[in-house]
Amino acid sequence: MAVVSIINQKGGVAKTTTALNVAASWAEQGKKVLLIDLDPQSSATKAIFSDREFEKTIFDVVIGQADIQDVIVHSEEFNIDVIPAEIMLSGIDMQLAAHFGREQILRKKLEPIHRKYDAILIDCSPSLGLMTINALLASKDIIIPICPEYFSMKGIELILATLRNIRSGLGYKIGVRGVVITRFRDRRVVNEVIQQVKERYDLKVYRNFIPDNIAVEEAHHHHLPVLKHAPRSRAAKAYKQLSKELWG
């Protein structure tokens, strides 16, 4: 398995939650996983490490002030390697505006560490900026989490248009690995959404949906993956099954 970005320009669809819990589930299944937080909000970093401060983050790597090997931190609780993010990432588009090859920085930086991992997951921010482009160019394909309760076709169309623009403008073909249904409450709504996604866009939808479950929020607060915090919860079981399905 190669580098995979978790992406949806729509906010709050459980990109970070999915990245964290899939990464932790893979780790539990014996895989060596690296999670890269590429969101200035640093939600993944905070979910894992709480308020711990990092001297160097992905920001320093991207602007060439740190070696990628030196910013990797290990999380015991999640049993994964992490590259943390910081708020400075929000200004990076300006900083790199005149940089030659600005869209391929991450891809190049990942080359030397690729072989150390069974999987590299990238948690993207909900905005379309240079870091999201970097994540996409570093990835073989993408996973799109969608929330059926406030699903919009526009969101999917935006992602597919982004992939098309990358293909024509930057010369990279990036595939959609599949769509993950997150935070579902009502099966009927899920079925309607799946039908639309399959019919209109011919995308794969994973069979293991993630239910809306309080254990997810609680796990966040305890800085643990849900499968450690509440292994019997519906969300933990669903993420465990989903991670197997994603690997297959």
Add this chain to the structure above:
Amino acid sequence: MTKNNPLFVDSTKLPGDLVPCHVELLKVCLRDGESVSIHLVNHEGRLIQKPLQAQEMEEGCYEARLHLNHQTQVYYQFVIEDENNNILFKSQVYCERAQYALTEQWEPSEEDQKLPVIDSNSPVSTKPTSPSGWQRERPPSYRELMEKWGF
């Protein structure tokens, strides 16, 4: 022609650099003996004709590879011919900035749209045409791009 978002412009290439361009025409259905090709007028006014080949993986998809000058303006149309090279159908004429891929869906045009005629007596411009007005000797600065494209 679509607007050009600077996020999707290869920063390692200068306008006018040669780049490989993957041409893809979807939803094509050819009968025996028919062939489909792209007719493209590049920024120098030169006509390039290239047959498209059926892609094995995707039914109805035909493709070709051209080398074009990055970010220069090109006009192109797709043409279906019979075995005697008689033109059966033409698509509309498209106008795009040359990048890494040109993808269209086959649709025959009702009217006979023609590619821009090139006067072979007039000297051919060697400079890339500047469709959007921002191509110049040096790559544009971020500020210029932001002003131009409203980022």
